[in-house]
Amino acid sequence: MSGRPVPPRTRRIAVNRLRTLLTICAMVLGLTALLGPQAVAAAGCGGGHLADGVACTSYVADPPHADPPAKRTGTSVDVNGKLHVCGVHLCNQYDRSVQLRGMSTHGIQWFGKCYNAASLDALAEEWNADLLRVAMYVQEGGYETDPAGFTGRVNGLVDMAEARGMYAMVDFHILTPGDPNNNLDRAKTFFASVAARNADKKNVIYEIANEPNGVGWTAIKDYAEQVIPVIRAADPDAVIVVGTRGWSSLGTSDGSNENEVVNNPVRADNIMYAFHFYAASHKDPYRATLSRAASQLPLFVTEFGTVSATGGGAMDRVSTTAWLDLLDQLRIGYANWTYSDADESSAAFRPGTCDGGDYSGSGVLTESGALIKNRISTPDSFPTG
Secondary structure (H helix, E strand, O other): OOOOOOOHHHHHHHHHHHHHHHHHHHHHHHHHHHHOHHHOOOOOOOOOEOOOOOEOOOOOOOOOOOOOOOOOOOOHHHHHOOOEEEOOEEEOOOOOEOOOEEEEOOOHHHHHHHOOHHHHHHHHHHOOOOEEEEEEEOOOOOHHHOHHHHHHHHHHHHHHHHHOOOEEEEEEEOOOOOOHHHHHHHHHHHHHHHHHHHOOOOOEEEEOOOOOOOOOHHHHHHHHHHHHHHHHHHOOOOEEEEOOHHHHOOOHHHOOOOHHHHOOOOOOOOEEEEEEEEOOOOOHHHHHHHHHHOOOOOEEEEEEEOOOOOOOOOOOHHHHHHHHHHHHHHOOOEEEEOOOOOOOOOOOEOOOHHHHOOOOOOOOEOHHHHHHHHHHHOOOOOOOO
């Protein structure tokens, strides 16, 4: 240093620069304290500097509740980790809401040949699906005929989904009889085994009763409050989905509505409620029920079809699109019925596809399969991560 006096103008410039630097630093520190270090915006870090050559580390802007970058890296399970319920949403390991989109198997006792390495590769890689719902029927040639064998099949599909970064929803597919209490002992045995075996996995969701029917909400709730503790004993943090009255319509198909659940919820944490629809049969009244309920209950559309409630008939493209737009808007996850080559219009694949073993491209898809694949494979406008 020369020791020469600094001219007043130079001193003022230096002081002003210092004040500017201090102001910017204070803003950065304030943002960091408010939003966390990863939320400091790249703005202000311009070319990697604040002012006068002071280096600035650039972070991806990510304030609370804002959507993350549109392009994710890694699989859905890699990005989102273990899921949980927060408020009325399904949330990931970062407490962000996530919308899982995927497919349901048909009954694995009938269509087991459709679920192999090639078909699940297609679902994960071409369809960009987050979710495989494993429909294990209890009756109709299902679990009750071979408990150990069907438990093993379910576990195998859980592993295959995990290897491809997809979540697996284990569906205890009761339908006839419709009162889940008729299968209470079987449910306890099955879920005790599956939960103990898969407790350390991040990708498992339990759906404890597919479509209760011919029975009131009180009986369904009583069933749930006996089965949930069995799962919790082995896997205390798992997300559990509870079926609802009227074929999981929140009572709408029985002339009721969501209020019976809102006013008398299941006494358990980290649970969601199932809602099912078939687009050609279930339209505005059902959409109104879902819309009202979504502000009060955590919902998951664990099964829906693009056709009539029979699983057949013509695809209703207009109603299906209205439903999917609504689910996207409300951030409600869904699984389409079905990822199979069943000889019915709800199936995603043309009959005979599973015999050939080629699940790629559009030539193997039905009209329904093409529509749903296009929706699922399109990047989520509200990306996960």
